[in-house]
Amino acid sequence: MxxxxxxxxxxxxxxxxxxxxxxxxxxxxxxxxxxxxxxxxxxxxxxxxxxxxxxxxxxxxxxxKNDHYEKIIDKRLNAYEKLCTFIGELDVEKRMLIHGKDTKLDDGKPYLQCFDTNEELHISLKTCLSLNKYRYWFSNTVKMHLDNINKIIAECCTDLNAPTGSAFRSKYIDKDSNSLDSISVGCSCFENMHKEIHLINIVISNDYKRIDDVKLFLDNVSSKPENDRSE
CATH class of the missing domain: 1.10.287 (Helix Hairpins)
Structure with a gap:
């Protein structure tokens, strides 16, 4: 042309x-x-x-301008693809076993699969933190819910590795192994985690609908407080 x-x-x-x-x-x-x-x-x-x-x-x-906007859209699509993969792996519900036996769907307390073991929980935390490299390309609302998810997982990891208070230990201690039970911790935070995952999925869906509105995205980024620019 x-x-x-x-x-x-x-x-x-x-x-x-x-x-x-x-x-x-x-x-x-x-x-x-x-x-x-x-x-x-x-x-x-x-x-x-x-x-x-x-x-x-x-x-x-x-x-x-069109070429520049196209590159921004590609960056955002890549970031959201990474985020969706993480959320999809995180949002796997399981049920707590009763006396070592599988329970029916309505039996046992629900928890997310990443709480199966302490190691799996740390892997989820590491993956969540790795998404910070794509943080700039997320909408502000996605960042908020992702931070909430990261905070919940990080606090659970801290509790499992450095528990404070006898009340916590007595609530989540595994009497057979005399060690903290990650599944019990997962059950206790399931509602909060489930809520944040549900909300971030809604926001992701809405963001995809207007992913081509680059001007709106740039305006929102430029309007953020300076101390919130952690990208």
């Missing part, structure tokens, strides 16, 4: 110069009336060339 416009512009300029040279060449054999007509023709071409140049600059700037 740009090469085509440049070709037209060069053609117009070349044609104008050719007419000008031809005018000087035949000036002696033309009457005053003929020269006046040619001068008016040349004068009429000049505004067209100026308008064409302005259009070319506008087209160039628009193409650059």
């Amino acid at each position: 740009k090469k085509y416009l440049i070709g037209i512009l060069i053609g117009l300029i070349t044609s104008s110069l050719g007419i000008f040279v031809y005018q000087n060449f035949i000036i002696q054999i033309l009457t005053y009336a003929d020269l006046e007509i040619i001068t008016k023709l040349l004068t009429g071409v000049a505004p067209f060339i100026a308008a064409f140049g302005a259009y070319y600059m506008w087209q160039t700037n628009r193409d650059y």
Whole structure:
């Protein structure tokens, strides 16, 4: 498109110069009336060339803006893909076993699969923290719910590794192994985790619907408080 416009512009300029040279060449054999007509023709071409140049600059700037916006959309889609993968892996509900036996659907307390073991919980925390590298491309509401999820998991990891208070230990201690039970901890925070996962899924769905509205996204980013820019 740009090469085509440049070709037209060069053609117009070349044609104008050719007419000008031809005018000087035949000036002696033309009457005053003929020269006046040619001068008016040349004068009429000049505004067209100026308008064409302005259009070319506008087209160039628009193409650059579109390319820039397309890159931003690609960045955001990649970030949300990583986020959806994490949330999908996190949102796997299980039921606590009673006396070491599988329970029916309505039996036992619900918890998320990442609380099966302390190690799995730490993996989830590590994955959640790794999403910070994509933080800039998330909407502010997604960041808020992701921070809440990270806080819940981090606090559970802290409680399991460095529990404080006898009340906590007596509530979540596994009497058989004399160690803290990650599943019991998962049951205790299930409602909060389930709520945050549900809310972030709604926000993600809404963000996808307007992922192409780059201006809205940039306006929201630029309106954030400076101390909230942790990307």
